[in-house]
Amino acid sequence: MSVGASQNTLVLEPASVEDVPAITALWFDAFTQPAIGELFPDTPAMRAWNESWHRGDMETRPYQKYLRVIDTASTDEQGRPRLAAFGKWDLAMPEERGRRFSWWCEDSPYQDCEDLIDGLEQERKRVMGDQKHYYLDTVGTHPDYQRRGAASLIVKWGCDLADRNGVGAYVDASKEGAPLYQKFGFVDYGPPGSGIASMARSKE
Numbered sequence: 001m002s003v004g005a006s007q008n009t010l011v012l013e014p015a016s017v018e019d020v021p022a023i024t025a026l027w028f029d030a031f032t033q034p035a036i037g038e039l040f041p042d043t044p045a046m047r048a049w050n051e052s053w054h055r056g057d058m059e060t061r062p063y064q065k066y067l068r069v070i071d072t073a074s075t076d077e078q079g080r081p082r083l084a085a086f087g088k089w090d091l092a093m094p095e096e097r098g099r100r101f102s103w104w105c106e107d108s109p110y111q112d113c114e115d116l117i118d119g120l121e122q123e124r125k126r127v128m129g130d131q132k133h134y135y136l137d138t139v140g141t142h143p144d145y146q147r148r149g150a151a152s153l154i155v156k157w158g159c160d161l162a163d164r165n166g167v168g169a170y171v172d173a174s175k176e177g178a179p180l181y182q183k184f185g186f187v188d189y190g191p192p193g194s195g196i197a198s199m200a201r202s203k204e
């Protein structure tokens with residue numbers, strides 16, 4: 001489990017359902033912001049919900065591309081290459097996808113979750129309108145691997161695809177995550193003072 005690897009041992013690959021347990025474990029290690037913990041507390045039921053979210057989307061939403069960044073110099077308890085980061089690019093427009101989350105865990109405050117996601121969806125619609133774009137749904141890097149370029153590999157993957165296909169890109173970003181996206185040409189169009197950045201990148 002040692003991490004003494006340099007950045008060039010980090011490799012970007014497609015993720016599969018076999019990665020779901022590691023993705024969920026990483027999610028809870030990375031998303032430690034108090035506001036997120038209020039909506040998604042770290043309980044056994046919530047971990048099961050998180051796994052079912054990722055597994056369900058992988059199995060039923062082929063337009064959602066899950067990516068993993070592994071450390072080829074380190075293995076986890078199962079002897080698999082250690083997961084350093086994961087991300088999910090959604091190539092569908094909101095209308096094609098439908099509800100982002102089909103259900104909430106019983107340990108989540110239902111209405112608060114609905115209100116958060118409704119607000120994010122409205123911002124996305126306000127900023128992007130009907131312009132075709134890809135949506136960076138989630139990206140997280142394990143704290144042991146942060147600031148080593150893992151998330152950048154994931155963001156770049158989607159931006160390159162968007163450029164090849166002549167479409168835009170969008171992410172609802174934490175203020176902490178915003179500098180990462182700015183590096184790839186995203187601009188914050190969110191209202192001043194908002195805790196969440198509504199970041200868009202035009203087609204090239």
Ligand SMILES: CC(C)(COP(=O)(O)OP(=O)(O)OC[C@H]1O[C@@H](n2cnc3c(N)ncnc32)[C@H](O)[C@@H]1OP(=O)(O)O)[C@@H](O)C(=O)NCCC(=O)NCCS
Binds near residue numbers: 145149153
């Ligand atoms: C945000 C996050 C995904 C960044 O992952 P990462 O693998 O560390 O990112 P990278 O190493 O590719 O960083 C790329 C650039 O992003 C910016 N950046 C990354 N982490 C940063 C931080 N903590 N503070 C300020 N800028 C940061 C920097 O510009 C950085 O470039 P630099 O290291 O050359 O200065 C990671 O910190 C994380 O998982 N945070 C918790 C979950 C989360 O908030 N996810 C994103 C929601 S929008």
